[in-house]
Amino acid sequence: MDRLQQDYFFWRFAHFYIFNKGFRVLDQSSREIWLEDEESKPKKILRIVRVDIDFSSWLRKDVVQSVKQFERIRRHMRCRKLVGENIYISLYPPVDDWEDVRTAYFESEKKRTTVHSNVIDKTKTHETEVTDSSSLETIEDIEMIILHLKQQIRQATKEREHKEKSLFFYGKPIATVALLVIIAFMFYMLEQVGSSTSVLTLIEFGAKYNPLIIGGEWWRLFTAMFLHIGFLHLFMNSLALFYLGSAVERMYGTWRFLFIYFVAGLSGSIASFAFNEQVAAGASGAIFGCFGALLYFGTIYRKLFFRTMGKSLLTILVINLVFGFAVPMVDNGAHIGGLIGGFFASVIVHLPKHKKSFRPFLFLMFTILFLLSLFWFGMSNEHKARSPVLELQIGQEYLQQDDIEAAYPFLKRAVEEGAEIPEASFLLAYAEATFENYDTAKELLVQTIDMKEDFHEAHYNLSLVYIELNEIEEARYSIDRAIQIYPDEMYLDLQERLSESPLKKGVK
Incomplete structure (x- = not known):
């Protein structure tokens, strides 16, 4: 009868924390229930165990093992700190000394997981706030109430899980x-x-x-x-x-x-x-x-x-x-x-x-x-309306399509809006030369070379522009400089033709 009353107290104790204190059930079996206090800071986990303890050695061993379990829970929940509590509901306390078990146990030196333990025996049951005042005269009465408590806890857990799950599965993707x-x-x-x-x-x-x-x-x-x-x-x-x-x-x-x-x-x-x-x-x-x-x-x-x-x-x-x-x-x-x-x-x-x-x-x-x-x-x-880099990119794509007229305004804006990129003035010079604006093309190519001295394509194109302007000595200097940087076959061919005299315009 006493053991059955302690069983009743075990379920009554869990019921109180679930329904009155608002704890959430993490796991449960016929002899052990894990509860979580979602409101507490740091996170608090309560482990309620129904066991009749004979010797304190078993109690110490179980506490040590439980500390590892509490630590696993802390890591799973990704909590910075966790406070665990073991509540052992036993018919009698251990027969030997066990008071040292009340001392807090820590998982490591960092003390991120702290575990407290206590034993509630028959002599202390009436002192708790969850004691039922109703008379429990027969074994059948106690068994019926225990069954009812189990069903309430199980039903509440299922309803909570169903409600939470429904929040994540209202619709279909x-x-x-x-x-x-x-x-x-x-x-x-x-x-x-x-x-x-x-x-x-x-x-x-x-x-x-x-x-x-x-x-x-x-x-x-x-x-x-x-x-x-x-x-x-x-x-x-x-x-x-x-x-x-x-x-x-x-x-x-x-x-x-x-x-x-x-x-x-x-x-x-x-x-x-x-x-x-x-x-x-x-x-x-x-x-x-x-x-x-x-x-x-x-x-x-x-x-x-x-x-x-x-x-x-x-x-x-x-x-x-x-x-x-x-x-x-x-x-x-x-x-x-x-x-x-x-x-x-x-x-x-x-x-x-x-x-x-x-x-x-x-x-x-x-x-x-x-x-x-x-x-x-x-x-x-306004300064977000246009980007010199973007204007240059669009102009390049038009040039790749051989649409110089479409490319020209974008390249011109890229240079005018301060795109300090050698390629911008170089490509605009190409467009200006195509439109036979050789003086403008020359200025742009000189500007390009000032920004990037080893831009051999700019030296080559500048040589071509000098030829169109009939400035042969400058053309020879520019092609020589291009060959010094990169001795391309096309550059060598132009150098050879420039060595001839007189040189006709239109060399490309």
Whole structure:
């Protein structure tokens, strides 16, 4: 009878901490229950053990083993510190001295895991706050109450697990798959028409290009989300969208996810427009919006968030942002803009099955104001409208297509806007020479050589320009200098022809 009463106390004790104290069941068996206090700092884990102890040696051995178990839990939960407590519910205390077991045990010298232990025996049961005042006269009464307590604990654990699981599986990733298909199709079209790494092709298909957006083509802020620059860019973003997009769509549902995705993508594109002058494309802003949606989930279900994906998610997010600041090629403005936009959009649509309030409407107004302000800043930020480097890149691509007339204005702007790059003045000189503006071409080539003395192609072209200007001695000097740097066969041929006298114009 006494043992049965202690069994009853074991289940009553666990029941009290679960239902009255709000502890969460980590694991349980017929003789042992592990509970977590989610509110405590540092993290507290309670281990309740129903065992009849004879000698203190067994107790010491079990405490030492439990310390290792508590440490494994700490590492699994990624807690900085953990406090564990062993509660042994025994009919009698150990027959020999065991008071030293009450002393705290530590897993290591760093004391990240601290374990306290105590024994509650028959003589102390009535002192606890969980003692049931009801009369337990028969064995059948006690067994029925124990069975009832077990069922309540089991049912509460199942209901909690089901509720938490349902938060992660509200919808199905239908839109995520559709977006991945569209993105893959657009990449295929880019490669078929030209190249996904071609600036001209990207602009033609709707990439973010500030001068055209300022000119009224605002739709590029949306179309840029579906284009990617190179296969690696496509692969990395598709992989991120598959995992993050699927998670967000499962949590929020398809229509909420689409709203979050496009608001985040738009926010990222506008931020890129405001702070980055380069041609930009990609779903990165929308993907970072998925990070924002998961962070908003964390503000609503903070304990569940940090218990499941929270710390890993924050680590990945920080790594991505640091990488974005460290690598100039990464458009971190779009990433941060998408992150903020995704968070705001999540507040607007909220999570499923939540009560309606004025908060989403207020955030909708705030988000619209935020996007309009960011767009206005981009429109007024004139030095972001054009980039000398970008102008040069576009001009080069037109030259590769033998479209010198189309290339000329871009190359001219690249030089005029201060692109201190030898290639800019060199290519503009080539265009000017093609238009027979030889004096201008000469000045540009001299400027090129001043910036890069060993630019042998510039020396060669300068020799050709001198020939057109009938300055033969200067032409000979320039071709000699080109050959000193790089003895190309074409240069040697021109040198030989320059040694002839008289030399006819038009040498190419």
